[in-house]
Amino acid sequence: MALLQTTNLTANYGDFQALFGVDIALNEAETVAIIGANGAGKTTLMRSIAGVLRNTPEAVSFDGRPIGTTPADEIMAQGVAMVPEGRKLFPSLSVEENLLIGTYGRKTSGHWNLTTIYELFPILGERRNNPGTALSGGQQQMVAIGRALMSNPRVLLCDEISLGLAPVVIKDIYKAVPKIKEAGASLIVVEQDIAQAMAVADRVYCMMEGRVTLSGTPDSLSRDDIHKAYFGAGH
């Protein structure tokens, strides 16, 4: 049984339907990448899993329990943490306070705490008293990842963690992914950068216009298949 699963998941913003019957699964100790162009529905999928957007109960399940109508704070408490798109640090909190707030709803002992986060991203230790939003984009992303890890989640949802960052910074951030996995979390990584996603994922789902158009292991998917699934057959 999958650790986390969506079944026929749909989502709407008013009259606009953003997701059409999306089925994905994440197994224990697995990294799954969701790739797709802008507007494919990746972030909506993440927000639906995290409980920001409500659904039908059975549309999302975690550890065998339906969580489609569970509020975001309770889903987090069950062990699903999210690194939101755009980092969304709290401007009135320092770097360290931003990290500490990550444990508010779930205080479980595990690998991740302030010390291990500062080992993972040493620059954050040096800037611990700075306002979170005073850091560079890459450092802010490190805070956002660290904040989500502080609750020692079983599932980490990473939404576009490379967005707007320089390639060298992206490389630094992605270096953390194997360490996060090693510490026991399963990951769903939403990415527009196909190469980056393929490098870290055990399995990949490609989305287009609110639907899953392709899935498989990185080795089993040809460049041509991905191109078609990503941009559509007409491209």
Next chain:
Amino acid sequence: MIWIDTVIQGVLLGGLYALFASGLSLVFGIMRLVNLAHGDLIVMGAYLILVLVTLLGLSPFVAVLIAMPMMFAVGWLLQKFLLNRTLGDDILPPLLVTFGLSIALQNALLEGFSADSQRLPTNALTTASVDVGPITLGVMPLLTFGSAVLVIVALNQLFYRTELGRAFRATSDDATTASLMGIKPGNIFATATGIALVIVTIAALYLGLRANFDPNIGPARLIYAFEAVIIGGLGSLWGTLLGGIIIGVAQTVGAAINPEWQILAGHVAFLAVLLIRPRGLFPRVND
């Protein structure tokens, strides 16, 4: 020497206005809710203390300790089951609902206690004074000011030294992202309003000990509270104390010049600060 005395009395009066305003500032700072019933809740607190004093024969200073948790519960329930439903992108619903609540409270108090003015029983302490050099200071104004400073120090400690304070600030910044941290914004808002009503109860104690009160004086207390909050900068607690002091000093100086100018001078000082610093003296950076 009279002028120094006048200014000092104004500063101490500012403590009372800061107490009126701190709860308003707290609630606005966390959830951008302008509570038009704030003044009436202060009056309600004063009546609650009066009832406890009358029924149980307690000193007002003991009665306030019983009233505080009761008012916390009132604030928590009010926010959780009524005011949270009004929060959103539109600022009109909370204004309309709290305006309605203000009228309902005034009428309920009028029905329950009549329009007769009341006062909390005073004792030797409330009329005592101390000499500081050539200036004589009332113990009550000193207690009021000291309580205001203590309340603001305590709120600052709560905000910047506790997990709940971090949750307050995070929810104020971004309630949706805060929920991804396991925070329940609705409960955080309810707790903030509960704390605001605890402060309201302290303000009510000094209101009832220093002057008469009746069910209709709430809106005027709201105006003073508003002016102190806006002078200080919306959401700034130390700014709120300074705002209270500015209004208090303006009122006592105005009254020293001409007794008819007391209230007017406070409002003029408020307008003067707004002209120079439209966002108040210490506006929040991320507002």
